[in-house]
Amino acid sequence: AQSVTQPDxxxxxSEGASLELRCNYSYxxxxxxxxxxxxxxQGLQLLLKYFSGDTLVQGIKGFEAExxxxxxxxxxxxxxxxxxxxxEYFCAVGAFSGSSNTGKLIFGQGTTxxxxx
Amino acid sequence: DTGVSQDPRHKITKRGQNVTFxxxxxxxxxxxxxxxxxxxxxxxxxxxxxxxxxLEKSRLLSDRFSAERxxxxxxxxxxxxxxxxxxxxxxxxSSPRTFPGYTFxxxxxxxxx
Numbered sequence: 121a122q123s124v125t126q127p128d129x130x131x132x133x134s135e136g137a138s139l140e141l142r143c144n145y146s147y148x149x150x151x152x153x154x155x156x157x158x159x160x161x162q163g164l165q166l167l168l169k170y171f172s173g174d175t176l177v178q179g180i181k182g183f184e185a186e187x188x189x190x191x192x193x194x195x196x197x198x199x200x201x202x203x204x205x206x207x208e209y210f211c212a213v214g215a216f217s218g219s220s221n222t223g224k225l226i227f228g229q230g231t232t233x234x235x236x237x
Numbered sequence: 238d239t240g241v242s243q244d245p246r247h248k249i250t251k252r253g254q255n256v257t258f259x260x261x262x263x264x265x266x267x268x269x270x271x272x273x274x275x276x277x278x279x280x281x282x283x284x285x286x287x288x289x290x291x292l293e294k295s296r297l298l299s300d301r302f303s304a305e306r307x308x309x310x311x312x313x314x315x316x317x318x319x320x321x322x323x324x325x326x327x328x329x330x331s332s333p334r335t336f337p338g339y340t341f342x343x344x345x346x347x348x349x350x
Binding site: 212229 | 241243280293330332
């Protein structure tokens with residue numbers, strides 16, 4: 121079954137510190153992977169996506185993510201966190217190939233990021 | 238391109254009432270998706286349309302839920318005889334058939350009292 125696991129429900133980091141949010145997926149075919157950010161009461165904003173090619177993906181707001189097929193992981197990183205990065209982060213895997221080309225996304229439970237001044 | 242619009246942003250209704258939400262996708266996007274997000278959880282897929290055809294429905298979409306997309310433009314999601322368990326954020330997204338381009342709206346927050 122397709123699934124996404126974000127092991128850390130809540131993470132607190134100090135402003136200026138580095139950040140890594142973990143994401144593990146289970147998917148039968150070539151995964152299309154995404155990270156979204158959501159501020160309270162708002163919709164989802166796409167940070168970055170991976171389809172193929174270079175396994176290190178750059179996104180908006182200084183975020184990057186690395187796809188590791190052997191570990192079924194797609195962890196999100198940022199070298200220096202800003203207070204405005206406090207939000208909820210969701211990893212997702214999508215069905216965009218072959219007979220399953222529905223575009224349906226399966227999301228993880230999310231990780232809430234708190235930034236200490 | 239004004240993004241994906243959802244209306245209303247917030248809806249409070251009494252248990253047993255019917256509610257309808259509207260989603261206006263990005264005009265050139267022919268795929269439209271509905272998701273539901275409860276507190277502390279990630280969004281869960283409900284259904285999707287390609288143009289006016291509803292191609293997949295989740296088991297989460299009980300008989301009380303119905304979605305339409307007449308003429309392949311805007312979409313509506315109706316919930317009949319609302320229950321407290323229906324309280325959630327309902328998110329709409331659209332994309333072109335040739336991904337990428339998956340854009341979410343700001344959502345409709347439903348509270349059933």
